[in-house]
Amino acid sequence: MNVIRMMNDMKMKKKLAITFISAAVLPLLLSGLLLTGKLRSIVIQDASAQVGANVERVRKRTEELIQVPLDISYRLTTDNALKRVAGQKYENNLEVIQAYRGYTDIRDYLQTYKELSGIRVYTVNPGALDNWEFIQATDRILAQDWYQEAIEQKGLAGWNLIQDERLGVDELSLIRSFPLDVPGRTGVLVISVDERQLHAILEQESFQTLIVDNRNRIVASNEADVFGKNLSDIHANANILSREEGSYDASINGKASKVVIAHLEPENSWNGLRVISIFSVSEITRDANNVIRLGVVVISASLLFAVLLIYASASLLSRRLFRLSHHMSKVGTGAWETYLHIDGKDEIGLLARRFNALVKSVTQLIEEVQETNRQKSLVEQRQNEIKFKMLASQINPHFLFNALESIRMESHIRKQDDIAQAVWLLSMLLRSSLEAGNGNIALRKELEWVRCYLEIQKFRYEERLDYRLQVEPQLEEMPIPPLIIQPLVENAIVHGLDNRAEGAVIEVEAKRVPNGVLIKVADNGAGMPADRLARVREELAAAVEDQEGQRIGLRNVNDRLVLLYGASSALRIESDPGSGTSIAFYIPEAIRDDQSPDRG
Structure with missing residues (x-):
């Protein structure tokens, strides 16, 4: 609004000069903006394509990594020896120790596969002992969400960030329930993925890259300080918190950014993981912004040069427009008989002729409006005459209505209903006339x-x-x-x-x-x-x-x-x-x- 007010207050000569300058510089300005905008768009597209490829690579490598615990979970949950060791009833601690020593598959898998950091079997077996492989499911463990989900999913694999009781740290783990040899009893298998292997996948990425579980907890990141945190604590953007897959724009910490999300859905799993990569648009468009600034300098120089050439031409036209403005001012004072004569057949001459025609039309319109107002005033006068003639005797209508109401009530009391009805009708008629x-x-x-x-x-x-x-x-x-x-x-x-x-x-x-x-x-x-x-x-x-x-x-x-x-x-x-x-x-x-x- 301030710009419009400034333009309205500006002299016609300057306004015309600015108009011509804008017309001359506009093609150059549009071309510069188009080229720089296209350059910026290409840079962003290339960066998005690169990030998308990186995210896909991270997704595939992560999929290969978690395939190892997924395959081992198939073997362990169908291993009868594991079911027997976890579910049988022990008479004494010696039987427990002998059974644990006799079952070496878990230790063998941990030594063979570097992708794993731990394997734990949780059971409710009063006679069993905890040895960091077979763990007694306490009430605290039974109340955990991951444990209850594993039982409810009945054999499907799940992926959650779970604390390793032995190390006291959170790790991405596979969770899977399996039946024991004892009818009606179920165990839960937990296989933890080695954190170093996950971080090795992400540390090569130049932009912030995260792997999050279905609860938006960060299970891996190329920035160590965000591991284990909830995604909502560091990025409150709704698009990032959602589970949609693809590439889209977002505002991260007040900066325009791009977000690329890929889903990782392991087979036979009730949930999955998401790979998220985030990069700031300003970081990848730094060179394009330098080109834009150079274009602004060139355009500004062109504009300054155009001012010197066009200002003189604007002065020639402003004189004729000033004459038109002067006659408009005369009309504004009420001098409708004025007539404007400007030579020429260009737009200003046409405007002068249109102005003369407009003055003539406005004069006729004023006469018509005056006649219409006279007719309207006459209608209102007739209406007011009717109301005045009907109510001339009613100096105090409320007093009259109260008096009529008193007469009506007295007539009712004296059983003169016909008189009461007539008084009531008269009161209604007078009231409607007033309204x-x-x-x-x-x-x-x-x-x-x-x-x-x-x-x-x-x-x-x-x-x-x-x-x-x-x-x-x-x-x-x-x-x-x-x-x-x-x-x-x-x-x-x-x-x-x-x-x-x-x-x-x-x-x-x-x-x-x-x-x-x-x-x-x-x-x-x-x-x-x-x-x-x-x-x-x-x-x-x-x-x-x-x-x-x-x-x-x-x-x-x-x-x-x-x-x-x-x-x-x-x-x-x-x-x-x-x-x-x-x-x-x-x-x-x-x-x-x-x-x-x-x-x-």
Whole structure:
């Protein structure tokens, strides 16, 4: 953001100079970056390939090394003499010593194979003795995870870092259970791999190389200080701790690094080992970085030379742009009648002509916006007039509601339920009038207000008034302006029922018609003569203010419909003397779908 702000504050001459310089130097810059980036990528790829080959070599050599204890474990676990010595019941220590001396296979294997550092057989045999070859499985040993895993895997080999009781050090060991001669008893064979042989495999590697078991414990490393530690203690990267095989990027100690992992899965084993090699990208890209720095020096020198040549050219163009900026400033002060004249058919000349066209278009747009705002203000004025006329007498609405509620409760106490119901309906109607805003409401809500008003009038006129509200169910949530139907119903009662002794029926109907919805309020009251009907239609069409002082007049409803939906939605009045009057209006489909009711 600071760079953008600095560029915006910079003079046009300098900005153009920087633009041209960037255009001239960009190919050179891209070429340098491409070449140096390619060089760096090749270096990393070669190093990755080399490390991958090294890891594969370590994996194969380690596999050859652990194949020795794996083969010997096959022989020992099928050796009946071993099973007999480990499992038989001894009467005294002399029998134990004689049996141990008579079985020499373990000592022979240790002397023959330099890959091994120890062979131990763990059994639960109360009469046996410990001689570092046959070891009594104590409760501590029985509770070890490796011992329990060996028993559970039933003859499969496992590889874990286990402490040699004789030497007191941890060693990579093969673990395998086998049945003894005694039914139901099992022994566990542990063959330790010589640590020196493992380290001899890794010490030739130039990058950090580790061999870890399935618990992420380091069983071998070309760095002696990490042997025996958990991998999470020195490398917290999740990719390294996972068991995925392959080559990928990682962040080690805050440095970009490459990690190569190979799995070692010995045959007939329930777990395996992983060979991990880690190298820092910065170490192998040192030469490539030197080339990149040299490229930066060359590019900087080229940029400095370009500044001297291009700055003069930028000055020529900046003068014409300054004229354009000056005229824009005049327009900013409100001088829309300004006209800019710049010679030339280049981009600056085209920009000047576009500027003139823009000024003209903005002037027209301002006029349209002003007209729209005037229409919107007029709609709000009509709406506010309705609310004002309906609530002019309600100086303190809360006091009025409380008073009505007191009257209603008193009517209930005196068993005047019809009066209580009428007071409650009046209270609801007044409250809904106060809550009506300038936004649209659902047709369902408007009809609730109409029903309250009709029930109040029905309380007044009793059997002389009846009404029917007919609306299609799918239109109940249709958005309409508030207080748009109730004034029509009030007009029907005032001009239809009061002049008809036998009463009247008020019908409110909302139904879907092509491309919109038709809402009609009709009565079978006294109707209007032709001259009166013509005068009403003329007053609505002439758009004059309602001068009769009514609370809600047809004039206000008609104006709001025309302002919101256009002339096609104006009130349509039909009336015959003695037959009644119907008032209808139309809401277009496109406008109705774009509006939503105000549920506040």
